[in-house]
Amino acid sequence: MKSAVETLNPTRVRLTVEVPFEELKDSLDAAYKKINQQVTVKGFRKGKIPARIIDQRFGRGAVLEEAVNDALPKFYTEAVNEGELNVLGQPDVDIKELKDGELLSFTAEVDVRPEIEIPDYSGIAVTVDAIEVSDEDIDKSVEQLRDRFASTNPVERAAADGDVVTIDLEAKVDGEVLPDGVAEGVQYTIGSGELLDGIDEAVIGLEAGGEATFTSELKGGAAEGKSAEVTVKVSQVAARELPALDDEFAQLASEFDTLEELKADSRKRLETSKQYDQATQAQERVLDALLELAEVPIPEKLLAEEINTRKHNLEHHQLGQMGLDLAKYLEIQGKTEEEFDAETKEQAEKGIRTQFILDELVNKEKLNVNQEELTEHLMRRAQSSGMSPDQFAQAVVEGGQVPMLVGEVARGKALAVVVEAATVTDTNGEVVDLEDEEADEITEAAAETVEAVTAADAEAPAVEAAAEPAKDDAAEAAKDEAKDDVKDAAKDEKAGA
Structure with missing residues (x-):
């Protein structure tokens, strides 16, 4: 086998491969054997049909197609290795010539890793943010920890920002209650933004037993994105109480005294x-x-x-x-x-x-x-x-x-x-x-x-899959790419004969 590499651009090459016909012998034998197992000819036992009978009945072109498709991955891989190429992805294969008993010639265009010259990076200089932790940062961190240890206690007053309310919800679109538009016993912290737009304004000022109706765009469910009329009923109002910031809190929330x-x-x-x-x-x-x-x-x-x-x-x-x-x-x-x-x-x-x-x-x-x-x-x-x-x-x-x-x-x-x-x-x-x-x-x-x-x-990412040489996969792809070309070349060879 002879192969040559032509560089089309920094990331793509064309392989030209010429294979003496005798190197197809193993693939031809395998092709006859495979066809033998797949067809039946009267007068011959299955698997015992002579090659000349297969040529007469099914055409030499069918045998050539099977043989070339079997051999092509091997020849492509050999050409890649011979050219010491680091290929990326699958090749585009074109059968240029197929002369029965003489020669197989094909080209394969494929992407390759570009040759990269590593620049002198010793002079790189960058600026980053300084490490600064303010007292405000500390206070915010402690407040977040304090918030995790907050308790809630029911109160008999109107709901206010920061309270935890227990509510029932009912959503209607065009006057019809949605199948998934009813929820009961939902706990919601006013101001958290975890539910529908407009709910904070609706529940603030309501006491237990109070209800209100507001309009909001649904964020999920079967009617997602539609405007709905939502009725909210408050069954309980609870105030959140934060623990005092003292040594007792430190002992409660951490391992510190x-x-x-x-x-x-x-x-x-x-x-x-x-x-x-x-x-x-x-x-x-x-x-x-x-x-x-x-x-x-x-x-x-x-x-x-x-x-x-x-x-x-x-x-x-x-x-x-x-x-x-x-x-x-x-x-x-x-x-x-x-x-x-x-x-x-x-x-x-x-x-x-x-x-x-x-x-x-x-x-x-x-x-x-x-x-x-x-x-x-x-x-x-x-x-x-x-x-x-x-x-x-x-x-x-x-x-x-x-x-x-x-x-x-x-x-x-x-x-x-x-x-x-x-x-x-x-x-x-x-x-x-x-x-x-x-x-x-x-x-x-x-x-x-x-x-x-x-x-x-x-x-x-695609580059991860393609970055490895992946020659076997590419060779198999080359086989698929070449099938039509092989058929045409085999037909031309038969016509020429």
């Missing part, structure tokens, strides 16, 4: 949280700076697949879980479809460019992922997915997604290398030393940053 110790712990926790946010911000801004320095071409086909994947995941996973469609989502966001498409394309381009350049950096720096790093990443992914680590690990293995997780960690390590070389200062002009963080925490945080940029959310 005094309120001052509780506040000190809150300050420490907020500083740790802001420090993590600062590190994430640094990673995001360093990544943006790296992408600005690098020239990273993107395969058009891969970009189109990534855009479609992101749209599909948004519409059928995220929005579906929230009971929204794309039109309603865009209305809420105040965006046009054109603006949404432009943003999705921009995000997809950034995700692909990020993956390409960090993968190149992984190879250049010879970064490896150890078992401990992979396990830590798997644990975090399991937690965010709502699955147990064992369940998530099983799903990852069964879905063949282990290489994807390894890639996420490796890219995180690559980004951490760039961040370490960059100069990071805060808005106060102070140099931020991210090396104070634990190395594994930095790597995991960087992996999260990369994942947020490259992932298409609910499912792995």
Whole structure:
């Protein structure tokens, strides 16, 4: 077999492959054997029909088609390996020549990973928010904790903002009570915004036994989006009482003996949280700076697949879980479809460019992922997915997604290398030393940053699936692509004969 590679552009090549006919012998034998098992000819036992009889009865073209379709994946894979190509996705195959007894010639156009020159990133400098925890931040944190320990006590007075009311609801559309429009004994905190628009104004001022009617747009159910006449009846009004801010509260709500110790712990926790946010911000801004320095071409086909994947995941996973469609989502966001498409394309381009350049950096720096790093990443992914680590690990293995997780960690390590070389200062002009963080925490945080940029959310992005050489799948696709070409070539060969 002879093969040649022609570069069409930085992300696409054309393979030209010529195969001597004798290399098709095994596939021809297999084709005759397969056809033997599928057909019946009077006078011959099944599976014992001579090749010349099959040629006479069913045509040599049918045998050639079966043989070439069987052999094509192998020849394509050999050509890819010979050319040392890192292919992306499936090839477009065209049979150029099929001469019985002489030659098989075909071309295969396929996307490849572009060659990327890693820029000098040592001069990258970014500015991040300073870590500042004010007394107001501490007070807000303690108030949130205090709110969790609030108690409610029934009162005999009109409902006011912040009270907890027990209510019955009945919704009508066009004068008819909806099948799912009745609810009883619902507890609602006035001002929380957790129910229908307009309900706060309706219940404020009502005592137990009082009722009111208001109009609101339904947020769910069979009549979602329609304007309904809602009757609300209050059966109980309860006041929320917050515990006193003293040492007794600190002992109730925490492991500390005094309120001052509780506040000190809150300050420490907020500083740790802001420090993590600062590190994430640094990673995001360093990544943006790296992408600005690098020239990273993107395969058009891969970009189109990534855009479609992101749209599909948004519409059928995220929005579906929230009971929204794309039109309603865009209305809420105040965006046009054109603006949404432009943003999705921009995000997809950034995700692909990020993956390409960090993968190149992984190879250049010879970064490896150890078992401990992979396990830590798997644990975090399991937690965010709502699955147990064992369940998530099983799903990852069964879905063949282990290489994807390894890639996420490796890219995180690559980004951490760039961040370490960059100069990071805060808005106060102070140099931020991210090396104070634990190395594994930095790597995991960087992996999260990369994942947020490259992932298409609910499912792995198209680039993830295509980034692996995936030569077997591509070869099978080549077989499917070539079927019609083989038929035509076989017919032409028969006519020429």
